[in-house]
Amino acid sequence: EAQVTQNPRYLxxxxxxxxxxxxxxxxxxxxxxxxxQDPGLGLRQIYYSMNVEVTDKGDVPEGYKVSRKEKRNFxxxxxxxxxxxxxxxxxxxxxxxxxxNYGYTFGSGTRLTVV
Amino acid sequence: xxxxxxxxxxxxVPEGATVAFNCTYSNSASQSFFWYRQDCRKEPKLLMSVYSxxxxxxxxxxxxxxxxxxxxxxxxxxxxxxxxxxxxxVNRGSTLGRLYFGRGTQLTVWP
Numbered sequence: 001e002a003q004v005t006q007n008p009r010y011l012x013x014x015x016x017x018x019x020x021x022x023x024x025x026x027x028x029x030x031x032x033x034x035x036x037q038d039p040g041l042g043l044r045q046i047y048y049s050m051n052v053e054v055t056d057k058g059d060v061p062e063g064y065k066v067s068r069k070e071k072r073n074f075x076x077x078x079x080x081x082x083x084x085x086x087x088x089x090x091x092x093x094x095x096x097x098x099x100x101n102y103g104y105t106f107g108s109g110t111r112l113t114v115v
Numbered sequence: 116x117x118x119x120x121x122x123x124x125x126x127x128v129p130e131g132a133t134v135a136f137n138c139t140y141s142n143s144a145s146q147s148f149f150w151y152r153q154d155c156r157k158e159p160k161l162l163m164s165v166y167s168x169x170x171x172x173x174x175x176x177x178x179x180x181x182x183x184x185x186x187x188x189x190x191x192x193x194x195x196x197x198x199x200x201x202x203x204x205v206n207r208g209s210t211l212g213r214l215y216f217g218r219g220t221q222l223t224v225w226p
Contacts, residue, residue, distance in 0.1 A: 033214065042218035043159070043202070050212055058213070090158060103149050103161035103204075104214070 002027045004107035006091050012113045013081055021076045021110045023091030030096040032074035033058070033104065034066065036087040043090065049074055050096070081114040088112075116141050121203050121217035128224055132193045136220045138203030139185045148179055150188045151202040153219065159202055162188075193224045 004025045013019055025032065033048040035058075045058030049068040063085055065077040074093075078085060088111050092104035121138045128134050140148075148165035163170065165177040165186050176189040186203055203217035 031212070033212075035216075040218070043216040045214060048212050048214075056212065103151075103164060106158035106160070108158050 002105070004091055004093050004105050006089075006107035006110050008110060009108065010111050012115065014115055015082055016080050019078050019081060019112075021078075021089055021091075021112070023074045023076065023107060024072050025074075025093040025105070026072065027093060027095075027105070028071065029093035029105075030071070031094040031104070032068065033092050034064070034074070034076050035090045035092065036060065036085075037090060037109075038087050046076070046089075078112075081112075083114045086112060086114050118142060118207075118215035119203055119205050119217040121201075121220050123218060123220060125221040125223060128193055128222070130193055130195060130224055130226055132224075133189065133191045134193055134222065135190075136188045136201055136203075136222075137185055138187070138217050139183075140203075140205045140215070141184070142205075142207055143181075143184060145184075145205045145207050147206040148177075148186050149204040150175075150177055150186075151204055151216075152199045153202055154199050162201070190222075193222075195224050195226060198222055198224050 007022045034046040035043045037043045044060045047066040049055040090109050091107040094104045095102045119140050150162040151159040152162045153159040165179045169178045174191045178187045200219040200221050202219045205215050207213045
């Protein structure tokens with residue numbers, strides 16, 4: 001089944017403890033992206049990647065790191081999480097198509113709480 | 116000014132009604148446009164892309180007005196299952212790298 005898989009689905013952690021949220025897609029998509037979704041603010045892009053070893057900042061990159069060493073994986077790293085990073089995180093992927101009309105497929109989300 | 120603005124609603128309509136959502140975007144360089152739907156506590160799912168000539172998919176019709184920089188979504192013959200939040204999404208440039216999401220319009224269809 002074609003899908004974007006995120007792990008874990010739920011995570012509660014303490015301030016300052018490094019964590020990684022994994023994202024994997026099995027559709028051979030070039031594009032991958034991370035978003036956070038907060039009430040009243042909607043989805044905001046954290047980082048995106050257009051291919052292996054090609055990443056760039058989105059709207060809210062501070063406090064996050066990413067890497068794209070393989071096409072299928074795009075992990076999100078929080079080196080020193082803080083309570084303001086409590087949010088719902090979504091990973092998404094897409095083909096690179098002419099006209100860019102394919103849209104993204106989203107994973108089921110990771111609900112992170114930092115205490 | 117926000118990149119993408121939507122009326123947050125909520126829109127409450129009876130089954131069978133026709134409902135329209137509008138969305139405006141601020142960057143004239145934007146090239147791709149989408150409507151997503153998001154059910155409560157679920158991930159966003161692509162509903163349809165929006166083409167310059169307008170496009171239709173069953174009961175759903177999307178329109179793009181580049182001159183006025185707005186996008187619309189029309190839902191005809193609303194079903195209970197159409198209840199969801201509808202997200203307007205715009206990308207800047209010719210790639211899907213930078214996507215901007217509106218905050219969503221909430222729709223509730225009642226029997």
